[in-house]
Structures are given as structure tokens and as C-alpha cells.
Amino acid sequence: METSSREIIRCTRCRLQQYMTQTQRCRRCSGDLLPPLPPEPEQPQSSQSQTITASNLMASRLRLVRRCRHFSQPEMAERARVSQQFISVMERGRSRVTLETLERYANALNLPLHVLFAPAPQFERFLQKQGMV
């Protein structure tokens, strides 16, 4: 493989694209020529094609626990002192909920926050202990 000195890089000052020079200085302006950033480390591939984000995971768990508790959205809204609209948005993983609201919501479900964010087996054990599955 060729040495990295043949890689095309861009001057950080004047943006001129060029090959790396011996001095690691720009041919035009003598600015620093930074070597290209190393490639991002590979993320471990999930077997699922769809990415599970924290808010998606949280949303689906909150919806599951609410249904297991047999709370309707209006009932839940009252218990957690949030709007029904908020619940429906949050349960679709679309809201930027504050920690304070999240805590109040989880409390209303009798769901400890650490369980909400626990790895799946721990979350499932919680559901089992609560007789929810």
C-alpha cells in the first residue's frame, strides 16, 4: 500500500487540496496540513435493521407498562399531570421529555427510572415480578 503521504488532504487555513508535503505545511499558505482523521471505529452491528434509539426504547417501555397497569391515556395524563397530547407524542418516541417529567411519569406508573433504562432482561424481570407478563 502507498504511504499516507500520497493522500489528498486539505489545508486547514486556505482549504487548498493537495498531497501531503514533507514539511506538513501548505504549498500555498504554509498553514498546517493535518492528516485525514482516522476512520470511525466500526459500530457493532445490531441484528435488527432498525436502529433502536433511547427515546424509542423508553417510549415502547412506557407504553407497555401503562397498558399493563390498565391506565388509559386520559387516566395517565391525570396521574402524571401531563397532557394527553404529550403522552401520545411521547409514546411514539417523538418528544424531548425532561428528566423531571419523565420521573413524574414513571412514578405514576410505579416504574423505577433505573428499571426503565435497564437492559432488557432486567426490565422483563420487573414486568414478571409485577405480574405484568
Ligand SMILES: [Zn+2]
Ligand atoms: Zn493553505
